[in-house]
Amino acid sequence: AAQDSVLKGILLLAIYSLGLAVPFLLTSLGIERFLKFYSRFRSHMHALEVVSGVLLIALGGLLVFGRFTLISNYLSFLNRFAL
Numbered sequence: 001a002a003q004d005s006v007l008k009g010i011l012l013l014a015i016y017s018l019g020l021a022v023p024f025l026l027t028s029l030g031i032e033r034f035l036k037f038y039s040r041f042r043s044h045m046h047a048l049e050v051v052s053g054v055l056l057i058a059l060g061g062l063l064v065f066g067r068f069t070l071i072s073n074y075l076s077f078l079n080r081f082a083l
Contacts, residue, residue, distance in 0.1 A: 062068045 059068075059071075062070060
């Protein structure tokens with residue numbers, strides 16, 4: 001019984017390790033392609049960072065003042081696309 005438990009533990013650890021490694025391996029295969037894609041948009045990154053920062057500050061303000069539900073009110077028209 002103890003040997004069966006050890007073998008099961010080894011199998012589970014191997015599957016866990018594989019699940020952890022696969023995303024990193026896939027990322028390493030696609031990193032060059034991503035960097036080429038990213039280089040085309042590098043000139044727009046500052047503007048994107050500023051817009052993202054303003055959006056985060058606005059969302060934080062809505063949360064602080066208890067008005068976060070305004071977003072769901074404005075976006076309620078999207079319910080027709082719900083599955």
